[in-house]
Structure formats: C-alpha cells, structure tokens
Amino acid sequence: MSKLPPNASVASQTEDGKLCAPSALRNAPVIVELLQQIAPPRGRALEIASGTGQHISALAAAIPQIDWYPTEIAVDRITSIDAYAAQAALDNLRPAQLLDASVQGWAASHIPYDLIYLGNLLHLISAEAAATVLLEAASTLAPQGHFVIYGPFKRDGILSSDGDAKFDAELRAANSEIGYKDDQWIKQVLTGAGLDASLVQNMPANNLALIAKRKPL
Numbered sequence: 247m248s249k250l251p252p253n254a255s256v257a258s259q260t261e262d263g264k265l266c267a268p269s270a271l272r273n274a275p276v277i278v279e280l281l282q283q284i285a286p287p288r289g290r291a292l293e294i295a296s297g298t299g300q301h302i303s304a305l306a307a308a309i310p311q312i313d314w315y316p317t318e319i320a321v322d323r324i325t326s327i328d329a330y331a332a333q334a335a336l337d338n339l340r341p342a343q344l345l346d347a348s349v350q351g352w353a354a355s356h357i358p359y360d361l362i363y364l365g366n367l368l369h370l371i372s373a374e375a376a377a378t379v380l381l382e383a384a385s386t387l388a389p390q391g392h393f394v395i396y397g398p399f400k401r402d403g404i405l406s407s408d409g410d411a412k413f414d415a416e417l418r419a420a421n422s423e424i425g426y427k428d429d430q431w432i433k434q435v436l437t438g439a440g441l442d443a444s445l446v447q448n449m450p451a452n453n454l455a456l457i458a459k460r461k462p463l
Contacts, residue, residue: 264333265326269366270300273450277301277396278308280447280455281363284392285309289360293317294347294383295367299327305363306331306339312361313338317345347382348375358388365396368432369414372423377435384439387460393441395456396449400428407452432456 285291288311293302296316306314316327316339327342345352347364348371362383368376380395387393398410405411405426418425429446436443436458443458 262333263325263329265298265323267298267300270298273396273453274301274304276450277363277365277455278304280449281305281361281394282309284361284394284457285312286360286391287311289313289388289391290315290357291361291363292356292359292383292386294345294362294364294379295319296327296342297323297366299323299330299342301363301365302327303330303334303336303339306336307334310336310338313340315340315359316342317347318342319344319346347379350378350382353382353386356386358386358391360388360391362387362391362393363396364394367397368395368427369398369417370424373427373431376427376432380432380435381439384436384441384458384460387441389460389463391460393436393458393460395432395458397453398426399432399454399456400426401454402430403428410452429454429456433458 291312292315294317296302296318299316302314302316318324318327324342324344331339331341364379364383383393405414410426414426433443441458441460443456445457447455447457449455
C-alpha cells in the first residue's frame with residue numbers, strides 16, 4: 247500500500263477482531279441502496295478492497311440472491327472481513343481472499359463476475375495502479391455485468407469542494423503519486439476496456455458512484 251496521511255483510512259479495532267470505520271457506517275446504507283437497484287436476479291459479485299468488511303456484510307444481507315466474494319491486500323483486514331462474515335452467518339458471503347488488484351494478470355484466475363464493487367481505493371493508489379485495477383476488473387466482468395466504483399473524484403478535472411481540495415493535497419503531500427483521480431479519465435479507461443461507462447450518480451459527502459456495464463456478446 248502507498249504511504250498515506252494518518253486520516254486516509256481510519257478504523258478502530260474491536261475486541262472480537264473486527265475493524266470499524268466510521269465512514270463505512272455512514273455510507274453503507276446509500277451504497278446498499280444503489281447496488282440493490284442494479285444487482286441481477288442471481289449471480290456472483292466481487293468486492294475489490296473490502297477494507298473492514300462492513301460494506302460487504304451489509305451488501306450480502308441486503309442482496310441475498312447474489313454470492314459475494316470479498317478481497318483485500320492487508321492481512322489484518324482479511325481477519326476483520328471474516329469476523330463480520332462469521333457474525334452475519336450468511337450462506338451467500340464467501341471467505342475473504344488475499345488480492346492485490348493493482349498487479350497485472352489477476353483476472354485470469356477469476357471466473358467472470360456479474361457485479362463488481364470497488365469503494366474508496368483509487369485516490370489512495372497511483373494512476374498506474376488504478377488503471378491496472380480498472381482494466382483487470384473490466385476483463386473479469388461477465389456480459390451485461392455492472393462495475394460500480396465509489397469514492398471521491400475530480401469532476402472534469404476540478405476538485406469541487408474545499409474539503410476535497412484539502413484531502414487531495416494531504417494525500418499528495420504524503421505521496422506525490424497518489425490523490426484524486428478524474429472521473430473523465432476513469433470513464434476513458436473503462437470505455438477503452440469495452441465497457442459502457444456513461445452513468446454517474448452523486449452520493450453523500452460529495453462522493454460519486456461511477457457505473458459501467460459490459461456490453462452483451
């Protein structure tokens with residue numbers, strides 16, 4: 247993981263092995279509502295960078311017709327994800343798997359997914375790593391599957407709030423290779439990978455959800 251400022255990813259440890267991020271508590275309901283609207287009637291869903299596990303446990307509970315596959319790069323977060331899964335006791339929530347989604351070629355070992363969710367990662371990695379994440383994810387998306395990317399972004403190259411400008415500056419001061427990615431750049435990468443990346447939805451706290459779809463065969 248890239249060097250980050252202290253406020254980039256805040257999570258506290260609980261006695262039962264779970265990590266709790268206040269931001270995940272706040273934004274989980276709107277993310278669940280969004281994915282409920284586009285989830286297929288059945289299928290497989292991948293979450294890239296599942297973090298604490300709060301999002302995917304909520305998604306698996308709210309969208310039971312989908313089998314959910316969490317992944318993470320950090321071992322302590324794998325432990326937390328599995329602790330949330332054990333508490334939820336859901337048949338459609340699979341054990342967390344280690345995955346560095348910024349490494350080229352990982353998609354080749356994955357069966358296509360009908361839904362892929364990626365939240366709050368791209369501003370924490372370099373543009374090169376972000377492009378790899380997007381391209382690999384796109385290549386493992388099933389025909390007519392959806393790829394949902396949530397988080398803070400530049401909009402047409404502009405940081406649209408003082409809070410975003412401050413956070414982006416803090417990220418770049420900690421590591422000059424990271425920081426907010428532009429929504430138009432993400433659309434360009436996904437379009438180049440054969441996806442229809444035309445839908446953008448405003449989310450709370452000045453975040454965006456970028457929704458792309460694999461074209462039918």
